[in-house]
Structure formats: structure tokens, C-alpha cells
Amino acid sequence: MRITPAGVEAREWGWRHSTRKDFALRDVKLTIRPGEHVLLLGASGAGKSTFMAALAGVLGGSEEGDQEGTLTVDGVEPSVVRGKVGLVLQDPDSQIILERVGDDAAFGCENLGVPREETWTRVRESLDLVGLQDIDFERSTRHLSGGQRQRLALAGVLAMRPGLLLLDEPTANLDPEGVREVHDAVRHVLETTGQTMVVVEHHIDVWLDLIDRVIVIGHPDPDSRVGGIVADGTPDEVFGRFGDMLAAGGAWVPGRAIPDRGPGRHGDVVIAEPGESGASAPSGTSVQPALVTEDLSFGRGTALGSHIDLQFFAGEVTALMGPNGAGKSTLALTLAGLLPPIAGHVRVRADIAEGARGDEPSQWRSRELLGRIGMVFQEPEHQFAAPLVRDEVAIGPKSRGASQEEAYAIADRMLKRMNLSRFAEANPYTLSGGEKRRLSVASMLAGAPRILVMDEPTFGQDFTTWTEMVDLIAAVRDQGSAVIVVTHDEPLVKALDARRIMFGFAGDDRGNGGAAR
Amino acid sequence: MTAAVAERTVTAVGTVKHPVERMEHVVEQSVKHNEARVDTVLVTPPTERREPARPASPSWFIAKVNPVARIIGALLLCIPMFFSLDVVSASVALGIEFALLWIGGINPIRVCRSTWPVWIAATGGFISVLLYGRTSGEILWSAGWIVVSEGSVYLACATFLRVGAIAVPGVILALGMDPTDLADGLVQILHLSPRFVYGGLAGMRMFTLLQEDWRALGLSRRSRGLGDGNAIGRALSQAFGLLVLSIRRATKLATAMEARGFGGSAPRSQARTSRLHPVDWVFFAISIAIPFIALTVAVMTGYWRFSFQGA
Numbered sequence: 001m002r003i004t005p006a007g008v009e010a011r012e013w014g015w016r017h018s019t020r021k022d023f024a025l026r027d028v029k030l031t032i033r034p035g036e037h038v039l040l041l042g043a044s045g046a047g048k049s050t051f052m053a054a055l056a057g058v059l060g061g062s063e064e065g066d067q068e069g070t071l072t073v074d075g076v077e078p079s080v081v082r083g084k085v086g087l088v089l090q091d092p093d094s095q096i097i098l099e100r101v102g103d104d105a106a107f108g109c110e111n112l113g114v115p116r117e118e119t120w121t122r123v124r125e126s127l128d129l130v131g132l133q134d135i136d137f138e139r140s141t142r143h144l145s146g147g148q149r150q151r152l153a154l155a156g157v158l159a160m161r162p163g164l165l166l167l168d169e170p171t172a173n174l175d176p177e178g179v180r181e182v183h184d185a186v187r188h189v190l191e192t193t194g195q196t197m198v199v200v201e202h203h204i205d206v207w208l209d210l211i212d213r214v215i216v217i218g219h220p221d222p223d224s225r226v227g228g229i230v231a232d233g234t235p236d237e238v239f240g241r242f243g244d245m246l247a248a249g250g251a252w253v254p255g256r257a258i259p260d261r262g263p264g265r266h267g268d269v270v271i272a273e274p275g276e277s278g279a280s281a282p283s284g285t286s287v288q289p290a291l292v293t294e295d296l297s298f299g300r301g302t303a304l305g306s307h308i309d310l311q312f313f314a315g316e317v318t319a320l321m322g323p324n325g326a327g328k329s330t331l332a333l334t335l336a337g338l339l340p341p342i343a344g345h346v347r348v349r350a351d352i353a354e355g356a357r358g359d360e361p362s363q364w365r366s367r368e369l370l371g372r373i374g375m376v377f378q379e380p381e382h383q384f385a386a387p388l389v390r391d392e393v394a395i396g397p398k399s400r401g402a403s404q405e406e407a408y409a410i411a412d413r414m415l416k417r418m419n420l421s422r423f424a425e426a427n428p429y430t431l432s433g434g435e436k437r438r439l440s441v442a443s444m445l446a447g448a449p450r451i452l453v454m455d456e457p458t459f460g461q462d463f464t465t466w467t468e469m470v471d472l473i474a475a476v477r478d479q480g481s482a483v484i485v486v487t488h489d490e491p492l493v494k495a496l497d498a499r500r501i502m503f504g505f506a507g508d509d510r511g512n513g514g515a516a517r
Numbered sequence: 518m519t520a521a522v523a524e525r526t527v528t529a530v531g532t533v534k535h536p537v538e539r540m541e542h543v544v545e546q547s548v549k550h551n552e553a554r555v556d557t558v559l560v561t562p563p564t565e566r567r568e569p570a571r572p573a574s575p576s577w578f579i580a581k582v583n584p585v586a587r588i589i590g591a592l593l594l595c596i597p598m599f600f601s602l603d604v605v606s607a608s609v610a611l612g613i614e615f616a617l618l619w620i621g622g623i624n625p626i627r628v629c630r631s632t633w634p635v636w637i638a639a640t641g642g643f644i645s646v647l648l649y650g651r652t653s654g655e656i657l658w659s660a661g662w663i664v665v666s667e668g669s670v671y672l673a674c675a676t677f678l679r680v681g682a683i684a685v686p687g688v689i690l691a692l693g694m695d696p697t698d699l700a701d702g703l704v705q706i707l708h709l710s711p712r713f714v715y716g717g718l719a720g721m722r723m724f725t726l727l728q729e730d731w732r733a734l735g736l737s738r739r740s741r742g743l744g745d746g747n748a749i750g751r752a753l754s755q756a757f758g759l760l761v762l763s764i765r766r767a768t769k770l771a772t773a774m775e776a777r778g779f780g781g782s783a784p785r786s787q788a789r790t791s792r793l794h795p796v797d798w799v800f801f802a803i804s805i806a807i808p809f810i811a812l813t814v815a816v817m818t819g820y821w822r823f824s825f826q827g828a
Contacts, residue, residue: 082778094769106788111778305560366744399742
């Protein structure tokens with residue numbers, strides 16, 4: 001199945017969102033020849049997604065913002081001719097439109113008015129092309145893994161036969177297995193169809209073997225917030241000449257060392273509150289685990305895993321790793337006292353549990369969790385409970401009985417350390433992704449938990465935010481807290497020299513043996 | 518790197534890591550845990566967690582009926598039954614419905630089990646009419662405002678049966694109905710706007726995600742020490758969070774749909790056909806026949822009692 005590749009032409013193109021003063025992108029001049037495979041790079045907020053949305057024709061009309069210059073795909077404005085451009089987005093959850101696999105893949109064709117028989121031929125071809133040939137049309141999209149769902153989204157786009165394929169961080173939310181599946185599917189698609197492709201991704205090495213050109217978007221004038229193209233060339237040229245700049249902008253430049261934040265090797269961040277309990281934990285108790293599970297069965301309703309005995313130590317980072325959907329987050333919630341065990345026990349060391357009702361956190365009142373076990377959720381927005389950033393951080397200390405001044409003093413110190421002071425009076429929802437994540441960690445740390453559970457703290461982060469997060473976790477650990485991290489981020493585990501707990505599927509060698517391969 | 522993991526992966530069948538019973542073991546463990554740094558947790562594979570695919574209806578007959586016809590049929594069945602409040606028409610209708618459903622593949626016990634909320638509502642109606650219904654005939658029992666008379670017993674029975682006769686077919690017909698098939702029918706048979714119907718359909722899928730969001734919002738508040746006390750204030754704060762999240766999700770979904778050409782001006786084609794077949798007309802005939810027979814029997818036996826006549 002060959003698809004005629006499309007070319008892109010931008011002439012002094014610019015776009016300003018109607019709510020903003022500055023142009024998001026301006027003066028963009030470029031030509032992408034048919035069949036080229038381009039990696040689009042740039043720091044968070046540099047305007048990559050704006051450019052992708054413009055190419056896909058989904059930026060919106062004049063009420064959404066002002067356009068200047070021209071941006072054309074095969075000589076026409078993308079918003080005028082639907083179906084010439086296919087866009088795959090980051091979040092697998094919000095790209096699946098219909099309940100059944102076949103129907104979902106056919107959705108784009110229906111909208112383009114493709115006749116029925118032709119539609120189903122295309123759907124079959126596209127699903128085969130992305131490696132979903134074994135999946136029935138009738139299969140529920142809810143039962144697909146993340147990698148399968150992203151490939152389904154790709155198939156739905158391919159069925160429209162677009163000459164230009166746009167991938168906007170298609171693997172940011174996937175586990176390593178899913179990343180590999182999507183990469184291989186895209187490679188097979190490009191080899192078969194010969195389409196033009198533009199991909200946005202922080203993790204450059206994922207796509208390095210498929211791209212022949214790198215375009216970097218940034219701020220050509222450092223004093224201005226207006227975005228534009230700052231580098232353009234072959235991967236070797238761009239990474240050779242602009243490697244440092246890209247790394248500073250948050251890209252994962254190939255061959256660059258990750259920081260080492262193993263135990264005893266401190267980063268720059270210091271968290272410990274003077275006089276806070278964690279730092280002064282008597283050394284004798286650290287030999288005993290801070291948290292143990294005894295014959296634990298965990299799950300929501302039905303047990304995902306049973307008879308589990310684990311130990312977690314103060315001053316140590318433990319990583320819960322394994323494929324998506326294995327139940328890592330569910331175990332994390334159970335350890336954090338937010339889900340009751342189905343059977344067995346989660347117990348906390350006596351000196352930490354002192355003053356609470358018993359040593360099982362799921363039995364505690366909400367207030368009793370505070371200062372003992374904290375959980376940082378994967379979506380920072382799930383955590384926000386106050387209208388202002390400063391209040392958000394002060395919630396913990398206030399609930400622990402600190403006076404108004406004390407609480408705000410702690411909050412201000414915490415915000416300063418997290419480099420969030422200038423947002424103190426802002427609404428948490430208005431922060432950028434990385435800032436939201438720092439805030440969600442800050443507000444949890446302000447409650448001074450002795451055990452900190454984090455769910456995917458580095459998901460979809462650029463290199464800068466990632467490094468900050470590693471430093472933070474190391475600091476929390478060195479302050480004497482037990483840290484439990486749900487992650488499939490291998491560099492994170494290495495940087496922290498964390499102990500691993502691997503999840504595997506019983507009687508299946510995909511998770512267990514799969515990791516062993 | 519993966520090879521290193523392989524060496525260190527402890528393959529524990531079923532379970533068991535470090536037993537915690539013996540103290541010296543724990544100490545030894547914590548000293549040695551730098552060497553053996555990998556534990557394994559084995560969980561049930563997702564394939565075994567899945568429930569089997571659900572048919573379009575528990576009844577082989579109803580499963581063949583177009584979803585739009587199912588809705589129209591339910592209306593045909595229910596609306597005439599509103600007009601009479603008597604024991605005969607309601608029990609005749611219920612009797613025929615149970616018999617036909619049995620032929621259609623759902624036995625009466627299963628019907629009652631799938632429609633339990635109906636029977637709770639019916640019982641509620643029964644009790645209130647029994648105790649407070651219009652008094653007539655011999656008074657059987659009374660206490661204050663409560664008067665149980667022969668008339669109110671009769672009306673209570675009629676109410677109970679009528680709620681069942683109206684709601685049971687509605688519930689059974691809706692069971693297992695596929696939203697996508699319904700959307701296809703609404704667009705192709707009733708010619709509703711595809712933009713509206715498929716937009717709504719895609720939005721409905723978001724509810725599952727929003728349920729997850731709601732749960733996560735609640736758990737995060739518990740973890741932050743905000744989970745005690747005033748439940749209403751907590752729900753309000755959570756509702757605001759949910760509103761923000763739902764707008765964000767809706768925006769993303771709209772972009773994804775737009776990127777697939779949805780909402781354009783070009784005419785849309787249909788990948789699936791939704792049409793009325795002979796079986797749907799048979800179904801309509803049955804849906805008309807049941808209330809017709811029931812009401813006719815009531816009139817012939819003299820039990821017909823118009824519901825909306827003055828009290």
C-alpha cells in the first residue's frame with residue numbers, strides 16, 4: 001500500500017493565541033519535501049504542539065487566534081482539506097473514539113465519506129500494517145493495552161490515507177514494551193507507505209533510526225517569548241552543533257550521561273525541615289523496615305496479586321516496575337493506606353505509627369496519614385485542592401495543627417526550594433506540566449511524610465524536569481524517608497540506584513521472563 | 518541492562534519473598550539487600566481478568582431487533598398501560614411478557630433478577646397506596662392517618678402490577694443494548710444529526726474516565742489529610758476538580774475527533790448499516806398486541822378503570 005507523500009511549505013508563518021500577547025510562533029520559513037521524516041524538537045511550551053496542530057488543521061478559526069503568512073500541505077491549507085494529514089496524539093485514553101476496534105479505525109473514513117466496502121478494506125489493511133492483525137474488529141477498545149491503543153489510533157489515521165503523518169509524543173505515556181510496539185509499527189508503516197512524517201518527542205533515541213532531519217523550535221531571540229525555528233539539519237549536524245542547547249532545553253540528547261544520585265551522592269536540593277522528624281530518625285530503627293506487607297492481597301474488588309510479603313526501608317528508594325496494567329498503581333495505593341487490603345496486612349513501623357490508631361494505614365483517619373504516609377498521584381491535577389499555589393502547599397502543615405503563620409512559612413520555604421515562589425499567588429491549574437508536578441510533590445512534602453509513595457513521577461517529562469525530579473527524590477530519601485516509586489523509567493531507577501520490585505504475570509513469560517530476555 | 522535484571526530477578530512462583538517472621542532474617546536482609554535488589558510480584562494476567570463479551574441482549578430474539586426498534590417498541594408497550602389502573606390488564610400484560618420472554622430465552626427467575634430495582638419501586642408504590650390510598654369499602658385496619666381499606670388494598674395491588682408491567686419490558690429491552698449500534702440507528706433510521714449523535718456517543722465513553730478521576734480525587738484528598746469531616750464541602754471541592762479535568766478531557770477528545778475529519782462539511786458515509794428488518798416489524802406487532810390484549814381483557818371483564826378520572 002503506497003500513499004503519495006505530501007510536502008509542507010511554510011512562508012513567514014506565525015500564530016498567536018487570542019488570549020496571549022505574544023505570538024506562539026512567528027516567521028517560520030521551511031520546506032519539508034515529500035517523503036522526508038522529520039523530528040521536531042523544542043523545550044516544553046516552545047510551540048511544537050501549536051505547529052503540529054496547525055499542520056493537522058485543528059488550530060481553530062479566527063476566534064481561536066490570529067494567523068499570519070501561509071502554511072500549506074501540498075499547496076493547500078490543511079484545515080480546508082481534511083484527510084490529507086493524519087495526527088496521532090500523546091494520550092491513548094482520549095484518542096479512542098468508539099467502543100469496538102473496527103468501528104474506531106473506520107471513524108476517519110466515515111467522516112471523509114469513503115464508501116462502505118472501501119472503508120472496511122482500508123481498516124483491515126491499516127490494522128494489519130500496525131501489527132494488530134490478530135485483533136478482532138469486535139474487540140472492545142477498553143481491553144487493549146496502551147501500546148495497542150496507540151497503534152489503533154495510528155491505524156485509524158492510516159485508513160484515511162494521509163500523505164503526511166504527524167506523531168505528537170505518541171509514546172510518552174507508554175511502558176517500554178509499548179514504546180517498542182509503536183516504534184516498530186511506525187517503521188513498518190513508513191517502509192510500506194512512503195509517507196512524509198513529522199514526530200515530536202523528548203526521547204530522541206526512540207526515533208533516531210527513522211528520521212533524516214531534525215528541526216528545533218525555540219526562542220531565536222532570547223529576550224522575547226516569541227517562538228521560531230532555531231536549528232534545522234540532519235541529526236548528526238544538529239546534535240553535534242546544538243547538543244548542549246537541546247539538553248538545556250529539556251531534550252533527551254543521545255549519548256548524554258544521566259545524573260548519578262545514588263545513596264550518599266547528594267544533588268543540589270535540600271528538603272529537610274530543621275527539626276522535622278525524618279532527619280532525626282534514630283539510626284537503630286533504620287534497620288527495621290518502615291513499611292511491610294504481610295501475606296497481602298491487593299486489588300479493587302478482585303485480587304490482582306496475593307500472598308505478597310515485601311519490605312520498604314527508610315533512606316531507600318524502592319521502584320515498583322513492570323508492564324502497564326499489572327497493578328503497580330493499585331499496590332501503591334494499598335501501601336499508601338488509600339485502598340484497604342483484600343487480605344493480609346500493610347503495617348507501618350511502630351515509631352512512625354505512634355499516635356495513630358493501630359499500625360495499619362488503611363484503618364487510619366485521613367489526618368493520621370498526614371505526616372506519616374504521603375502519596376503523589378500520577379496526575380498532579382488529581383491532587384489540587386486549593387485555589388492558590390501558596391494555600392495548596394500550606395494545606396498539609398495547617399492540617400497538622402500548625403498556626404497560620406507557621407504553615408505559610410513552611411509553604412514559602414518549600415516553594416522557594418522548588419523554584420515555584422513566583423507562582424505563589426497563581427492558580428495551580430494554570431501552571432505548566434512540569435511546574436504542576438513540582439507543586440504536587442511540594443504540597444505532599446510540606447506534610448513531612450516519613451513514607452512517600454509516588455506514582456510515575458517522571459511520566460512524559462522533558463530532561464530538565466526529569467533531572468529536578470531525580471534530585472528531589474534523592475533529597476527526600478537522604479532526609480531519611482522511605483520512598484516508593486511506581487515507574488517504568490529505567491534511567492530514573494539507575495540514577496537513584498533504587499531497589500527494584502518487578503511485577504510479572506503469573507504463568508506468562510511476557511512480564512517476568514520478558515524482563516529477563 | 519536487561520541482562521542484569523535477568524540475573525537479579527527472583528523467580529518466585531505464586532509468591533513469597535522474605536518472610537518477616539524472624540528478626541535476624543530481616544536484619545540480614547537489610548544488610549544484604551544491596552546484592553539482591555530485585556523482588557518479584559506476580560499478578561493475574563490481564564487476559565484472565567477480562568469478562569466475556571456481552572451479547573446485545575440476554576434474549577436471542579431481542580438481540581436481533583434493531584436498537585431503535587427496541588426503544589420504539591418499549592414506548593408502544595408502556596404508554597397504553599398508563600391508561601388503566603386495574604389488576605386485570607396489568608397482570609395479563611405481565612403474564613404475556615413473562616411468557617414471551619421465556620420463549621425468547623429469558624426465564625422468569627432471570628427476568629426478576631435483572632429487574633430487581635423495578636420490584637423495589639413497585640413495592641414502594643404498593644405500600645404507600647396501601648396505607649394512604651383512597652379509602653373505600655370495608656376498613657380493615659387503621660391508625661391515625663393510616664387507613665387500610667378494601668379499596669386501598671385493591672389499588673395497591675393494581676399499582677404494584679402496573680409498575681411491573683410498564684417497567685419490566687423497558688428494562689429488559691434496554692439490557693445489553695450497544696450504544697454504537699443505537700447511535701447508528703438514530704442517525705440512519707431516525708435521521709438525527711450525526712454530529713450530535715456521535716459526539717454524544719464519544720462523550721459518553723468519557724464517563725468511565727471521569728469515574729476514575731473522581732475516585733483518584735477522593736483518594737488524594739484522603740492522602741492529604743483532607744478526608745475527614747464535612748462530606749459536603751469535600752464533595753464540592755472534588756466536584757470543582759472534576760469539572761476542570763472533564764473540560765480538559767473533552768478538549769483533547771474533540772481535537773482527536775477533529776483530526777480524524779469529524780465535524781467537516783463533507784457528507785459522512787456509514788461503515789455500518791442500520792436498517793429495519795422483518796424481525797423488527799414482528800417485534801412492533803408484538804409490542805402493540807400485548808397492551809391491546811391486556812386492555813381488551815380488562816374492558817371485557819369489566820375491570821377497566823381509567824387512571825386519569827377524578828378522585
